[in-house]
Amino acid sequence: MSTAVSSTSPAEASSKFASWRKARKLEHQSRNVASRQLKGSRLVLRYITLVVVAILMVGPLLLPLLAAFKAPGESVFGQGATIFPQTWSLAAFTTLFKQTAILRAIGNSVIVATLTVISNIILSCLGGYMLSRRGWTGRNIMYFVVLSAMIFPFESIMLSLYSMMVSIGTYKTLTSVWMVAMIGPFQILMMRAAFLGIPEEIEDAALIDGAGEWARFWRIFLPQVRGTLTVVGLTSFIGAWSGFPLPCYSCWSTTTSTP
Numbered sequence: 001m002s003t004a005v006s007s008t009s010p011a012e013a014s015s016k017f018a019s020w021r022k023a024r025k026l027e028h029q030s031r032n033v034a035s036r037q038l039k040g041s042r043l044v045l046r047y048i049t050l051v052v053v054a055i056l057m058v059g060p061l062l063l064p065l066l067a068a069f070k071a072p073g074e075s076v077f078g079q080g081a082t083i084f085p086q087t088w089s090l091a092a093f094t095t096l097f098k099q100t101a102i103l104r105a106i107g108n109s110v111i112v113a114t115l116t117v118i119s120n121i122i123l124s125c126l127g128g129y130m131l132s133r134r135g136w137t138g139r140n141i142m143y144f145v146v147l148s149a150m151i152f153p154f155e156s157i158m159l160s161l162y163s164m165m166v167s168i169g170t171y172k173t174l175t176s177v178w179m180v181a182m183i184g185p186f187q188i189l190m191m192r193a194a195f196l197g198i199p200e201e202i203e204d205a206a207l208i209d210g211a212g213e214w215a216r217f218w219r220i221f222l223p224q225v226r227g228t229l230t231v232v233g234l235t236s237f238i239g240a241w242s243g244f245p246l247p248c249y250s251c252w253s254t255t256t257s258t259p
Contacts, residue, residue: 068092109241112177116240117233119182124232125225127183128191129217143192149185154245165250176250181240187232194228195221 063083067076071089075081096102131143161180162171170176198221206216 108174112174113237113240115178116181117236119178120184120187120236121229121233123183124187124191125222125229127188129195129221131188131192132195146185146188158245158249162249171250177247180246181243184236184239187236190228190232191225194225198224
């Protein structure tokens with residue numbers, strides 16, 4: 001995975017790198033200045049929009065939470081129902097903890113989601129960097145292989161995954177849930193796009209300074225894609241936390257179930 005050095009001289013490469021960094025800094029500062037200069041009706045309109053969006057986002061979460069504090073027999077829906085409980089009670093939570101293993105299920109979800117986020121960040125970062133490097137045979141083929149993995153829906157491979165879990169002995173374990181989601185094609189392609197957005201002059205300057213492959217990856221490329229890594233982590237966590245079909249048929253016992 002080596003990249004050929006262009007005919008750019010060390011001085012030109014350093015100058016282009018400095019100009020690129022300065023342009024990014026000025027662009028960031030100009031956005032901050034433009035945001036702070038909002039006054040009058042435009043500023044009021046912005047805050048109104050933010051309040052409306054906050055209500056739409058928090059409302060569907062707040063209403064079920066308030067309903068959970070209602071006393072037994074109090075209406076949740078329909079005639080006589082109110083937004084706030086008429087009598088605040090913890091009876092619903094007491095029944096939940098006594099009759100279900102919700103705490104164990106939440107703990108299992110935390111374990112699976114944590115492992116999924118860590119593996120996706122590491123593997124998608126390495127995979128995206130590999131697919132973004134020019135000069136090695138088979139790069140386009142591997143790109144289309146990863147892209148084709150997004151074509152098939154999960155339901156079309158459920159039986160194959162079940163058979164694989166049984167054959168390797170991971171059925172009814174949390175490992176089976178994590179192995180399927182440990183890396184995703186969407187995350188790989190996202191990291192590939194992020195690495196391709198870094199100018200080649202930066203890598204040329206690092207090569208001229210004698211930086212090896214690992215030094216360029218760790219010191220040059222990785223700091224530039226921290227925002228994309230955050231998005232990869234968030235999408236991986238949401239997918240692992242909200243996933244239902246896979247945990248439902250791969251670990252249905254009371255000790256390995258997830259909520």
